[in-house]
Amino acid sequence: MSFNFKAFFVLLFSVSIYSQEITISKKILDAKFASETITIDGELNESIWETAQVAKDFTSFEPKNGTPIPEELRSEIKVAYDNDAVYIGAILYDNEPSKILKEITERDNFGTSDLFGVFINGYNDGQQDFMFYVTAANGQADCNFTSQDGEDYSWNAIWNSKVKITDYGWVVEMKIPYAALRFPSTDIQTWGINFFREVRRNRQKYTWNYIDNKIGAFSQQAGILTGIKKITPPTRLFLIPYASSYLNSNKEETTFTQKGGLDIKYGINDAFTLDAILVPDFGQTKFDNVVLNLGPFEQQFNENRPFFTEGTDLFNKGNLLYSRRIGAGPEFYPNLADNEIIDKFPSTVNLLNAIKISGRNNEGLGIGFLNAITKKTTVNIRNTDDGTSREAVVSPLTNYNVTVFDQRFNQNSSVTFINTNVTRDGSFRDANVSGLLFDLNTKANTYNLSGKITASSVYDIENKSGINSSIYLAETSGKIRYSLGADYVSKDFDNNDLGINFLTNYYDIFSSASYRILNPTKYFNTFRVNLNSYMEFNNTSNYIQDNNFNININSNTKKNHYFGLGFNARPFESYDYYEARINDRYLILPEYYGSWFSVSTNYNYKFALDVNIDYTKLNEPGREDYSLFVSPRYRFSDKLSLIYSISPNIQKNNIGWVDYLSSSDEIIMARRDRNTINNTLTGKYSISSQMNFSLSVRHYLSYAENNKFFTLQENGRLLENLAYNANKNSNFNTWNLDLSYSWWFAPGSQATVLYRNNASDFNRVINKSYGSNLNNVFADNLNHTFSVSIRYFIDYNQAKNWL
Incomplete structure (x- = not known):
């Protein structure tokens, strides 16, 4: 970042927003x-x-x-x-x-x-x-x-x-x-x-x-x-070797595997650190909360792998990195003849190694560099007629890279350049995304101006490029605060090779205003009211793609109980360009209004309760959504506590995509009833702050029963289809259980013992019995895993004395 470029943004912001300087008193300690x-x-x-x-x-x-x-x-x-x-x-x-x-x-x-x-x-x-x-x-x-x-x-x-x-x-x-x-x-x-x-x-x-x-x-x-002066910090070199063993068992087979590897942390200088993982092992990471996904977009999961979560603030600039892309399932599916099948399709791709360099110097320049390589992955395709086999690549050898330069100035502002790049071996698709971001604040921290412009390029059979841009202005101090912002995303913007982005080809404008108390009143410790508005339009047609207006109240009482409530509405019909699954086709969504109420009692008490109630009424006969979340928790002692939650959700007369008939170029939609219930139980027993047992159990059940089928017309409206009668019902339930013991036996060194079992069941026959679904998911398809892992932290400065 050149000085002139930085000065330009400082000048721009100084001209745009002026505020009186506020002197902050600073105590000094020696x-x-x-x-x-x-x-x-x-x-x-x-x-x-x-x-x-x-x-x-x-x-x-x-x-x-x-x-x-x-x-x-x-x-x-x-x-x-x-x-x-x-x-x-x-x-x-x-x-x-x-x-x-x-x-x-x-x-x-x-x-x-x-x-x-x-x-x-x-x-x-x-x-x-x-x-x-x-x-x-x-x-x-x-x-x-x-x-x-x-x-x-x-x-x-x-x-x-x-x-x-x-x-x-x-x-x-x-x-x-x-x-x-x-x-x-x-x-x-x-x-x-x-x-x-x-x-x-x-x-x-x-x-x-x-x-x-x-x-x-x-x-x-x-x-x-x-008072700190003339110190000579020791070499920052840490080695963290690990060894782990896994016993996996299900109704088909029992396997035993052992793994070993090494994590390295090295201080390149006072400002920058190198992190590397050689032969990584993520077998003990938390399970994903998989759901029945009937929408047009993939489900987004949390990152649970430590290497990709620790110290990644630089790499998360601009929301261009979705690290679950690295080592996820294969990106490509081979073309099959009518008489060919794949013996076994892998669920993940092995990560060979990964490194990251990050830090910030005394001039305020932050530099981040992340690089990861995944293994070439193939599948065996078998001919069912003659028994012959062939091999196909479903994920080539792939290099993922993120580079960030983040320049801070004036104590509270920054300008950032970020680039993500995915290079695949051979003739497979490559991608590159670059972004320029700015986050500027007045010296008194009373106003904020931020924004970005991001450009993507994809190199495939047909190369394409697109942009994603935004601007945001906010008043950030005092009892009354407000904000105003806008986005523009072109049709061909695509950062999904290393990021995640669902919507393109739109522009929007959004605003908010809020009031809060800054000190307690007779009844409240905190009290805040927010008003928000959002309007989104399709770039090509200028039709309204989405709109929402809401008011929310959040408060904490003098006894530290939380109460919140809100009202929201979509006052205009919206044109959904994604549910149809075909480019430039859309489904018109009706207006709606809804409300929610939430309470959370003081966690200081041994017994506490969280409750959330949500209701939405859509402007169609009989179409409405209900949801409830109830979560009691009890702290038996300073060592033992349990938290249970149940969250049923009912969608009546929901509309959604079910099929596409290529022979007649018809998009088939269904009016359906969908019921979901999610049960979780978490608990912990702590012998000490270094020695803990933890339990996590989840059972999720969701079914969608189609009542009537429609053809989606060119104008976005539905026409009843009496001829279509395929069974597109969905009945899905999944179970996960993790029971673990963790012991931090030395600073940075940990031993973990984990027992895990999981199972899932999907079919087209609707089963409305909760008990029967639970029995089905346990019936002969539980996967059991028992694992032991030890990680040992070695400080070079101590280890050299051993020798």
């Missing part, structure tokens, strides 16, 4: 060098803690923003450092220590527990914080925070902490190695820092440096840490 060894035991008995400067006088963040912390909850924090790490010692006073909540949970889960956190920005640029939390139960959580993307808890670092409950409150001692942070290579360090405390029993949150909630910026309101 860190003290520790010449002695600090043992992380929660005792604070080293001499350094007696002489280090104290950070105190915390201020309420919420709900009573800006009020001083009560004397009986005063907090005193000290910071020390040496050549290996920065150390935090915190004394958190509490005049009722018996009421300190301390539920034991797994990593990155706060549970119902008091909390202490430290937020560190090594560049003091107000852009990115590394946040480290410790619970009163000695649990750990960490995340990477940016103003643009918020908190990313998939990021994990290796650090130590210890908690002690005392008769005057609780004590926290932390050691955060420099390898877990990013800062410039200078003799004298000046860091942004803030300390955070939550007293869970009354949901009071406090910070050391005051954070004004009228300003829409969190990380820019940190204090300053000085």
